[in-house]
Amino acid sequence: MTATRDTAAPAATDLRTRPRGFEIAPILGVLAREWALYRRIWAPITFSAIVEPVLYLLAFGMGMGALVGTIGGYDYIEFLGTGIVAMSVLFSSMFPGLIDTFVRRRFQHTYEGVLAAPVDVRELVTGEALWIALKAGVYGCAPLLVAIGFGLEPTWAMLLVPFVGVLTGFGFALLGILLAAVIPSIRTVDYVISGLITPLFLVAGTFFPIDQLPGWAQTAALVNPLYHCVELVRGFAFGIDVLAALGHLAVIALFAVVVWFLAVHLMRRRLID
Amino acid sequence: MTSSPQSDRSALRHEPSSPQPAISLRGVVKRFGDITAVDGLDLDVPEGTVMGLLGPNGAGKSTTMRMLTAQSLADEGEISILGHPVPRESKWARSLMGVVPQHDNLDEELTVEENLRSFTYLYRVPRRERAAAVERALRIAHLEHRRDTFTEKLSGGMRRRLLIARGLVHRPRVVLLDEPTVGLDPQVRQELWGLITALREEGVTVLMSTHYIEEAERLSDEVALMAKGRIVRRGAPADLIAEYAGRTVEEYAVGLDGIEVMEKTLHAAGFTTRRTGSALSVLRAEELPDSLRDQLGSGMRRASNLEDVFVTLTGEKVE
Numbered sequence: 262m263t264a265t266r267d268t269a270a271p272a273a274t275d276l277r278t279r280p281r282g283f284e285i286a287p288i289l290g291v292l293a294r295e296w297a298l299y300r301r302i303w304a305p306i307t308f309s310a311i312v313e314p315v316l317y318l319l320a321f322g323m324g325m326g327a328l329v330g331t332i333g334g335y336d337y338i339e340f341l342g343t344g345i346v347a348m349s350v351l352f353s354s355m356f357p358g359l360i361d362t363f364v365r366r367r368f369q370h371t372y373e374g375v376l377a378a379p380v381d382v383r384e385l386v387t388g389e390a391l392w393i394a395l396k397a398g399v400y401g402c403a404p405l406l407v408a409i410g411f412g413l414e415p416t417w418a419m420l421l422v423p424f425v426g427v428l429t430g431f432g433f434a435l436l437g438i439l440l441a442a443v444i445p446s447i448r449t450v451d452y453v454i455s456g457l458i459t460p461l462f463l464v465a466g467t468f469f470p471i472d473q474l475p476g477w478a479q480t481a482a483l484v485n486p487l488y489h490c491v492e493l494v495r496g497f498a499f500g501i502d503v504l505a506a507l508g509h510l511a512v513i514a515l516f517a518v519v520v521w522f523l524a525v526h527l528m529r530r531r532l533i534d
Numbered sequence: 535m536t537s538s539p540q541s542d543r544s545a546l547r548h549e550p551s552s553p554q555p556a557i558s559l560r561g562v563v564k565r566f567g568d569i570t571a572v573d574g575l576d577l578d579v580p581e582g583t584v585m586g587l588l589g590p591n592g593a594g595k596s597t598t599m600r601m602l603t604a605q606s607l608a609d610e611g612e613i614s615i616l617g618h619p620v621p622r623e624s625k626w627a628r629s630l631m632g633v634v635p636q637h638d639n640l641d642e643e644l645t646v647e648e649n650l651r652s653f654t655y656l657y658r659v660p661r662r663e664r665a666a667a668v669e670r671a672l673r674i675a676h677l678e679h680r681r682d683t684f685t686e687k688l689s690g691g692m693r694r695r696l697l698i699a700r701g702l703v704h705r706p707r708v709v710l711l712d713e714p715t716v717g718l719d720p721q722v723r724q725e726l727w728g729l730i731t732a733l734r735e736e737g738v739t740v741l742m743s744t745h746y747i748e749e750a751e752r753l754s755d756e757v758a759l760m761a762k763g764r765i766v767r768r769g770a771p772a773d774l775i776a777e778y779a780g781r782t783v784e785e786y787a788v789g790l791d792g793i794e795v796m797e798k799t800l801h802a803a804g805f806t807t808r809r810t811g812s813a814l815s816v817l818r819a820e821e822l823p824d825s826l827r828d829q830l831g832s833g834m835r836r837a838s839n840l841e842d843v844f845v846t847l848t849g850e851k852v853e
Contacts, residue, residue: 378628
């Protein structure tokens with residue numbers, strides 16, 4: 262390599278504002294970097310995020326649907342389609358939040374590079390979770406579109422489903438990030454999948470109404486943010502009281518806020534020594 | 535340490551060098567449980583100079599580097615970069631600083647150009663200047679012809695050049711290089727030395743940790759010899775060598791049996807020695823009297839280096 266006069270010129274990073282506190286610019290920086298990565302690897306991610314829940318929907322909807330018939334007056338595939346939106350959001354947010362974050366932190370040292378730039382842990386965590394949430398909000402719509410293809414009547418309220426998907430996905434992405442900061446090795450991910458993710462979508466009214474469950478499981482469902490996501494999506498499809506919708510939304514928002522603080526705290530402990 | 539309004543304006547406008555050091559550490563201590571990795575470190579790096587932080591593995595060099603980017607927080611002491619106290623104004627400091635880490639953390643799925651561009655976002659390079667910033671970084675690293683190559687296809691040397699280019703993409707005023715040439719073959723190392731020399735010529739302040747003696751001697755205006763978390767000595771390489779090791783070192787294969795006797799004799803005559811197996815190296819050999827030289831037999835003469843200084847001062851080897 263040879264000398265170049267380029268490095269002597271005034272710095273390109275002539276920040277217009279003094280960087281302090283929690284800022285939007287670094288979050289946009291993280292999102293832009295994720296977008297650059299996503300453009301290269303979108304195909305397998307999209308395939309898995311869309312095909313898996315749609316297969317669940319088709320297999321259970323057509324297979325079980327023939328046995329179950331209707332639930333609450335709705336065809337089972339319509340009931341299931343609205344529920345699987347939440348499952349799709351959970352998978353699209355929790356897995357990348359957990360696995361990608363762990364790999365980047367532990368093996369790729371990605372965050373060392375990001376945190377050497379004017380980005381702090383809060384902005385890094387927020388940017389990563391927001392990116393995952395945006396994808397989850399989009400991917401979560403696929404089962405709904407398939408259900409519409411099978412006869413679910415579209416409603417205007419369904420246009421709110423992506424926003425619910427983003428908010429729920431934000432919370433679960435943060436939960437994944439939080440766990441990525443806690444687990445000691447990649448093998449420990451199996452505990453999270455079997456011990457947390459599977460119960461989360463089974464006790465959420467996805468495949469069957471929760472009133473079929475024992476009392477303790479119904480109580481567990483009420484504190485499960487995914488249940489509230491299911492109720493919202495189902496409500497947007499079949500009709501819901503505004504106050505009830507706001508209540509479900511509040512639970513999901515509260516969940517996102519709590520896990521944001523925990524994820525930031527635990528990631529800071531991991532990344533800053 | 536607090537940042538004055540004047541220093542903030544200076545940072546914004548990139549005014550020429552100020553009397554305050556670009557990097558300042560005062561009484562910095564960092565502990566990991568019972569281990570004290572950095573133990574009361576005092577170091578100033580004047581603006582526009584290259585400072586080599588030389589020491590063996592475990593001396594505390596990488597911890598010091600991490601503390602400068604606030605990825606490791608000091609338990610005691612004060613740190614400032616271009617007048618910005620760290621960690622309180624670390625984001626501000628990091629916007630003026632480029633960091634080349636010891637561990638390769640490039641994005642494998644991205645091309646060379648995409649790797650650089652993604653960091654223009656993180657460093658907040660204005661939109662209209664991003665393309666030029668990427669081109670400049672590609673040019674500095676001589677990777678223009680590899681812009682569309684995926685990172686995973688690059689050789690070790692190219693990856694390291696890309697890491698350096700990434701750290702320079704926003705034209706920082708201070709650059710931290712953590713073991714920039716570790717694990718590279720001599721030819722690639724020479725190439726990177728050319729780049730670091732260019733940075734010095736451009737007036738960029740460089741703090742470079744290394745355990746390669748030749749690297750520190752060649753590139754640094756000053757070196758700080760670091761051992762057990764402290765700076766043992768600092769100064770221009772030539773001055774340190776002249777002060778502690780003289781012009782030449784002579785190595786004598788005296789054998790294990792005679793080595794202790796010879797050591798005692800040389801020490802009594804005021805000479806400093808170091809052992810390498812059964813061989814004995816005598817520092818300031820140009821001052822050896824013929825009588826002693828006759829006792830030592832035939833030796834091999836070489837120029838003194840920083841390794842001799844380091845061993846003399848700490849009793850440890852650097853590499």
